[in-house]
Amino acid sequence: MTAVEAIGSSLGDDSAVRRRDDSPVLRMSETEAAALGDVPAEHGDTRMLVNMGPQHPSTHGVLRLMLEMEAETVLRSKPVVGYLHTGMEKTGETLTYLQGATNVTRMDYASPLFNELAFSMAVETLLEIDVPERAVWIRMLMSELNRISSHLLFQATNGLDMGAVSAMIYGWRLREDTLRLFEKITGLRMNHNYIRPGGVAADLPDGWRDDLLRLTDALPDKVDEFDTLLTGQPIWRERLQGVGIVNAAECLALGLTGPLLRSTGYDWDLRRDMPYLAYDEVEFDVLVGTYGDCFDRYAIRLNEIRESLHLVRQILDKMPGGDYRIQDKKVTPPPRARIDQSMEALIHHFKIFTEGFKVPEGEAYAAVESPRGELGCYIVSDGGPKPYRLHMRGPSFVNLQVLPHMMANTLLADTVAIISSVDPIMGEVDR
Amino acid sequence: MTDESSDEEEQAEATAPESVHGAPVTSSRGQKVLHPDRDSYVEVVGALRADGYVMCVDVTAVDYLLDPARDLPPGVEPQRFEVVTSLINHAERSRVRIRVQVPDDDPVLPTLFDEYPGTEAMERETYDMFGIVFDGHPDMSRILMPEDWEGHPLRKDYGVGTVPVQFKAPEART
Amino acid sequence: MAKLPLIGEVGRVPEEGLAGLDHNFLTARIEEVVNWSRARSCWPATFGLACCAIEMMAAGGAHYDLARYGMEVFRASPRQADLMIVAGRVSQKMAPVLRQIYDQMAEPKWVISMGVCASSGGMFNNYAIVQGVDQIVPVDVYAPGCPPGPETLMHAIVTLHGLIENGEITRRRDSSEAGGAGIMVEQRDGQTASKMVITK
Numbered sequence: 031m032t033a034v035e036a037i038g039s040s041l042g043d044d045s046a047v048r049r050r051d052d053s054p055v056l057r058m059s060e061t062e063a064a065a066l067g068d069v070p071a072e073h074g075d076t077r078m079l080v081n082m083g084p085q086h087p088s089t090h091g092v093l094r095l096m097l098e099m100e101a102e103t104v105l106r107s108k109p110v111v112g113y114l115h116t117g118m119e120k121t122g123e124t125l126t127y128l129q130g131a132t133n134v135t136r137m138d139y140a141s142p143l144f145n146e147l148a149f150s151m152a153v154e155t156l157l158e159i160d161v162p163e164r165a166v167w168i169r170m171l172m173s174e175l176n177r178i179s180s181h182l183l184f185q186a187t188n189g190l191d192m193g194a195v196s197a198m199i200y201g202w203r204l205r206e207d208t209l210r211l212f213e214k215i216t217g218l219r220m221n222h223n224y225i226r227p228g229g230v231a232a233d234l235p236d237g238w239r240d241d242l243l244r245l246t247d248a249l250p251d252k253v254d255e256f257d258t259l260l261t262g263q264p265i266w267r268e269r270l271q272g273v274g275i276v277n278a279a280e281c282l283a284l285g286l287t288g289p290l291l292r293s294t295g296y297d298w299d300l301r302r303d304m305p306y307l308a309y310d311e312v313e314f315d316v317l318v319g320t321y322g323d324c325f326d327r328y329a330i331r332l333n334e335i336r337e338s339l340h341l342v343r344q345i346l347d348k349m350p351g352g353d354y355r356i357q358d359k360k361v362t363p364p365p366r367a368r369i370d371q372s373m374e375a376l377i378h379h380f381k382i383f384t385e386g387f388k389v390p391e392g393e394a395y396a397a398v399e400s401p402r403g404e405l406g407c408y409i410v411s412d413g414g415p416k417p418y419r420l421h422m423r424g425p426s427f428v429n430l431q432v433l434p435h436m437m438a439n440t441l442l443a444d445t446v447a448i449i450s451s452v453d454p455i456m457g458e459v460d461r
Numbered sequence: 462m463t464d465e466s467s468d469e470e471e472q473a474e475a476t477a478p479e480s481v482h483g484a485p486v487t488s489s490r491g492q493k494v495l496h497p498d499r500d501s502y503v504e505v506v507g508a509l510r511a512d513g514y515v516m517c518v519d520v521t522a523v524d525y526l527l528d529p530a531r532d533l534p535p536g537v538e539p540q541r542f543e544v545v546t547s548l549i550n551h552a553e554r555s556r557v558r559i560r561v562q563v564p565d566d567d568p569v570l571p572t573l574f575d576e577y578p579g580t581e582a583m584e585r586e587t588y589d590m591f592g593i594v595f596d597g598h599p600d601m602s603r604i605l606m607p608e609d610w611e612g613h614p615l616r617k618d619y620g621v622g623t624v625p626v627q628f629k630a631p632e633a634r635t
Numbered sequence: 636m637a638k639l640p641l642i643g644e645v646g647r648v649p650e651e652g653l654a655g656l657d658h659n660f661l662t663a664r665i666e667e668v669v670n671w672s673r674a675r676s677c678w679p680a681t682f683g684l685a686c687c688a689i690e691m692m693a694a695g696g697a698h699y700d701l702a703r704y705g706m707e708v709f710r711a712s713p714r715q716a717d718l719m720i721v722a723g724r725v726s727q728k729m730a731p732v733l734r735q736i737y738d739q740m741a742e743p744k745w746v747i748s749m750g751v752c753a754s755s756g757g758m759f760n761n762y763a764i765v766q767g768v769d770q771i772v773p774v775d776v777y778a779p780g781c782p783p784g785p786e787t788l789m790h791a792i793v794t795l796h797g798l799i800e801n802g803e804i805t806r807r808r809d810s811s812e813a814g815g816a817g818i819m820v821e822q823r824d825g826q827t828a829s830k831m832v833i834t835k
Contacts (some may be wrong), residue, residue, distance in 0.1 A: 043605030047578045050599050056583075057600035060608050084729065085736055087681050087711040091688060092729060111603035113729045114685055117763035119590075120614055120621055132758070139686035139782075155490050183689070186696075202696025209693075220686055220782055282515045304554050392532065394490045395547060395558060397518075408520055408545065412528040419615075423519040423547075431582050457685050460605055460726070606763075607728045614762050622762030 041296075042277030047284055047435055054438035056098055056106035062102075063096060076100055078444075084113040085416050088191045090445040091456035095433070095445070102441050107434045111427070114126055114460040120305035122420035126386025127153050130417065132223045134407070137422055138458035139178040139220060144400035145422070145458075146225035148407040151396035153227040153304065156389050156411050157361065163308075164352040165229035170307045171242075171345045172215070172224065173398070174338040178210040178249070180401040181331045181338075184257055184453050188328060191450040192269055197260060204252050211241055228357025228362050239346065239379050261329070270325035274436040274448035277322055284427045288450065289334070289402025293326040300399035312344045324451035331453070334401075361387050386415035402426050402453060424458035482508040484559075485534035494558045502561050503571045506546065510576050514548040514557060517577035520584055521545050522563075522591045526617040530593045541565035542593055546573070546580075563593055572598040590615035667805050673717065673743070674799040675794075680716030680740065681709045684723025687750040687782040691722045694785035696733070704792060713739040718795070719772070720788075724752035725765045737772045745799065747791050748774045751781050 046054070058066075063079060083094035092113035098106040122133050134149045135142040145171060154161065159167075182205040189197020209219045216222035216236055224231045260266045278294040291298055299316040301309040317333045319326025329353070355362050363382045364375040391413040397406040403425030410419040429452050436448045479486045484497035497505040506517075510585045523543045525531060533539055541564035547558050563570055572595040573580040584595040585604040592613035594601060603610060612619050683691055694701050701707045710716040713736045725733055737746070748768050751757035754777045756766035768774060775798055777790035 044578075048575070050574075053599075055600075059602055068688055085682065085713075087709070092684060112603075112607070113726060113732065114724065114758050115605040115726050115728060115763045116685075116724055117614060117761040118759070120763075121759055121761050124621055136686060136758075139689055155492075158490065161541050186692075199697045202693055203698060206693070206696070206698045220689065285516055285518060285577065285583075287516075295564075298551055299582075303551070304556075391530075392489055393545075395492060395519075395556070404518060406547070408519065408521060408547075410523050412530075413505075418528055419523045421519075421521045421545075423521075427582060427586075427715060428579060431579060605728075610727075620762070621760075623760045624756070624766050 040044055041279035041282070042294075044277075044279035044283040047280045053434075054106050055434040056108040057097055058096065058108065060110075063094065074234075077105065081268050082445070088449065090187065090449065090454055093430070093449065093454060093456055093459070095449075097437075097442070097445070099442065102443075104437045104442060104445060105439055107437050107445075109430050109433050111430065111456070113171065114456045116457070116461060118421050118461045119422070122143050122417055124416065125228050126415045127389060127417065128383065128386050130420065131226050132221075134420075134422060135221045135223055136457065137424065137461055138400065138402070138405070138426070140183050140455050141176050141401050142221050143176040144398055144405050145224055146223065147173060148396055148398045148400075148405050148422070149409075150225050150227045151398065152394050152407040152409045153389060155394040155396055156183045156392055156409060157227070157357060158390075159228070159356055159361065161229050161356050162353045163350045164233075165354050165356070166307050167345055167349050168230050168234060168354060169225055170309070170312075171342060171349070172212075172230075173307075174341045174345065175208055175211065177338045178342075179205050179212070179333050181335045182208070184331050184401075185328075188450045188453075189260065191276050191446050192266070194260060194266065199378065200252075200255055200259065207245055207248070211238075211245055214238070214241060226355075229353070229357065233354040235262050242346055246339055246346070249339055250336065253332070253339075256332055261332070262295075267325065270323065270328055270447060270451070272321070272323055272325075273440065273444045274324045274451055275322050276432055276436055280432070280435065281322075286403065286432055287425050288399070288401070288429070289330045290403065290429055290432065292317060292330055294322035295320055300397060300404060306396075306398060311348070324447050327451040331401075364403075366453075388413060388415050389417075397423070400425060400460070402455065403429060405458075413449050422458075422461060424461060426452075426454040426456075427459045427461075430454050430459060470610055481505075481557075485537060487532065487534050489532065489558075492556065492558060494560055496534055496560055496562075498537075499561060499563065499570060502559070503573065503576065504632045506548070506559065506573055506576050509548055509559075511555060512550070513552050514550045516549050516551070517546060517573060517580050517583075518549050518556075519545070519547040520573070520580050520586045520587055522593055522615075524591060524615065524617045526590070538562060542591060544570055544587065544593060568593045569596050574598055589613065592616065668673040670800045670802065670806045673804075674796040676705045676715050677745070677799065678708045678710050678715060679706060679718040679720050680713045680734065680736065681711060682719050682721055684725065684729065685752065685780045686719070687722035687753070690782045690785055691720055691749065691788060699789065701789075701792075704789075704790065704796070713737075714741060714774045716740055717743065718745045718747065720749050721753040721772075721774075722749040724750075724757065724759055725768050725771070726763050727765060730765050730771050733768070734771050743804075745775045745795055746772050747776045747778060747788075747795060749778045749788060750783055750790070751779060754779065757781060767777070783790045 061436050065292050077098055080097045080099050082097055084092040094110040096108045096110060097104050118137060122130055125133055131146045131149055134145040137145050154189050186198045213219050215337055216224040225329025278296040281291045281294055295318050297316055297318050302316050314337050317330045319330055363379045368375040369379055389411040391411055393410040395406055395408045405425055406423035408421040409417050412418040437445050481495055483501060484495045484505045487494045526541055529539055542563040544561045544563055549556050570593060572584060584598055587593055588601055589603045589605050590613055695707055719737060748754045753768045756764050776791045776795045778787050780787045
């Protein structure tokens with residue numbers, strides 16, 4: 031019996047998120063809010079509307095919140111998004127499938143490789159091709175390293191938001207270590223465009239094994255420093271425990287995924303439950319919480335770093351040889367060396383990079399477990415070299431809906447802890 | 462669970478095309494796709510929820526203005542818009558996608574808010590980007606674009622808005 | 636008017652000249668002193684928008700250590716900041732907010748446009764993104780890259796320091812209009828970036 035079945039009856043009550051009226055979600059447009067300012071408050075009405083963001087140091091970018099406050103207590107709230115709307119889905123329709131990874135990687139900029147992975151998997155589903163084994167394992171390796179760097183980013187910003195500034199310095203220092211490895215493998219610190227339809231952009235560089243071993247040897251001790259600094263600390267616990275509680279039934283109703291869902295004790299991870307890549311060939315634990323509060327989410331993300339390190343070590347041992355991209359002439363450009371010798375190879379190379387390759391008509395959805403939850407990619411192809419429609423299902427976008435429910439009847443100071451524990455990346459929310 | 466027994470009978474009766482809760486089923490690259498009509502949309506989703514599809518993962522739309530040809534089962538009339546809803550069943554580890562045809566002249570679809578409150582933001586996004594109105598939605602307003610924006614950007618008759626790149630020598634600053 | 640306390644009253648200069656003073660001092664032109672101090676405590680406003688914000692924060696982290704330039708104090712309030720680092724793509728919805736933040740900053744103020752999206756719209760040449768933040772605010776230094784690494788940001792900062800050190804100390808932005816390359820984004824239905832800007 032899986033935990034999902036076992037938990038069945040203890041999901042909790044989701045009536046709070048189903049209420050239309052009397053709901054903690056403030057459903058008010060900006061025009062209405064602006065008009066409200068002209069109306070004098072009725073006697074005895076001490077409620078007020080407070081605007082938080084979009085330029086606020088604790089809103090992780092450009093999230094804006096409209097908060098209805100009664101003194102220091104938040105009654106209703108509304109997350110206002112769209113301040114980083116980039117039109118990526120529209121731009122994606124003008125780029126070929128090869129260029130598409132460049133576009134989507136800029137969505138969730140804390141974990142760019144997952145965007146590329148979801149996009150590539152959707153394209154490969156449409157093409158009905160299988161990537162070589164080595165490419166699969168390289169993708170897994172990069173995903174897990176990216177999960178580590180993303181969660182380290184969370185530890186840094188979460189610490190900063192809570193006033194534990196040293197956590198930020200520790201987090202950035204560790205993140206630099208993983209970024210250096212990324213830079214060596216992909217050539218860039220962020221927005222790699224490394225995972226592409228058909229495989230990955232380049233093979234792992236010489237000496238990657240030593241670099242990786244150095245990282246996996248050094249990181250565990252440094253991650254333990256977070257435990258020393260934060261986990262047992264009374265102020266830290268006081269600040270996070272019992273704050274921002276959500277139960278499993280509410281998570282399911284609202285479509286929440288990732289550490290948010292797992293913090294409620296609901297055992298669901300796409301990597302294990304609907305395996306993609308080669309996650310069914312490695313061993314790892316899915317971490318779940320108990321109370322569904324900010325502390326559980328902090329602890330889950332911290333421990334997922336350790337779990338990912340465990341995965342990286344296994345991948346290191348099992349990394350197969352072979353090709354790093356599919357040898358399908360339709361999808362893959364010829365090797366660089368052949369371009370110098372063969373005119374046909376040059377033309378082939380030129381055509382793939384200017385016209386792109388054609389993808390058969392149809393539609394497909396592919397999903398991966400990003401550090402924030404289920405990251406999906408839905409592509410409709412009309413048989414041409416560019417997607418007819420490209421849609422990314424960003425976990426942060428859906429996860430943000432829980433904010434009003436978590437914030438209802440909490441103090442203003444706790445809103446910062448709650449936003450931080452949801453860990454939204456606005457690039458992915460607004461796309 | 463009265464639905465299940467009637468559903469089994471239905472499945473036994475219908476040989477081809479297959480149907481689930483009265484909606485024709487197709488397979489797209491091995492992924493299960495349901496094609497209910499607009500009137501039975503909420504009903505089908507409700508029945509699927511009772512079947513264990515506990516979470517609505519995604520709601521989006523496609524504008525088929527420029528490419529009306531698509532893979533549809535017989536009996537389903539293609540329309541300009543298509544709303545695509547993805548559900549997931551955690552116990553059976555399965556997904557199902559629901560594609561509903563929405564005509565251009567009446568782009569209205571009932572909301573899924575009562576089944577899955579989490580569709581609120583996704584339906585708002587679909588409204589913002591395609592102008593498809595979800596009937597009964599608690600807050601049908603723009604979410605990504607400014608409130609006073611005109612047009613729905615992801616429609617195919619809305620341009621990408623590309624500005625030709627211009628180069629100009631910088632003027633001397635004071 | 637109350638008499639100001641002076642170091643040594645006028646007319647009573649000690650016979651040994653300034654050697655009799657019991658503290659150290661330097662002489663310099665006021666412009667140089669003001670510019671020197673401005674350049675070395677240039678506090679940025681946190682204006683992180685997208686990917687570049689992560690690299691901006693990385694520049695403030697332990698490894699790259701912006702504190703070397705006296706700049707690690709990212710101010711949450713624009714009133715306390717001298718420098719706005721526009722780190723990331725500016726959407727049509729964000730443009731009025733950005734201008735408001737800029738207007739709230741006290742003079743003298745400077746702007747670094749970090750990354751290609753802020754500088755020119757980058758790869759997102761579409762309806763949603765303002766094609767260059769210089770249409771909204773005057774930009775002093777453009778940092779290229781997508782995203783620019785912390786090194787590039789530091790180079791931009793050092794370049795800006797050079798500008799500050801050689802600049803007029805009484806310089807004010809002559810108008811609220813942005814300079815830029817003079818490219819205005821025409822939206823499809825007549826919605827322009829300038830229309831949405833909150834002017835003074």
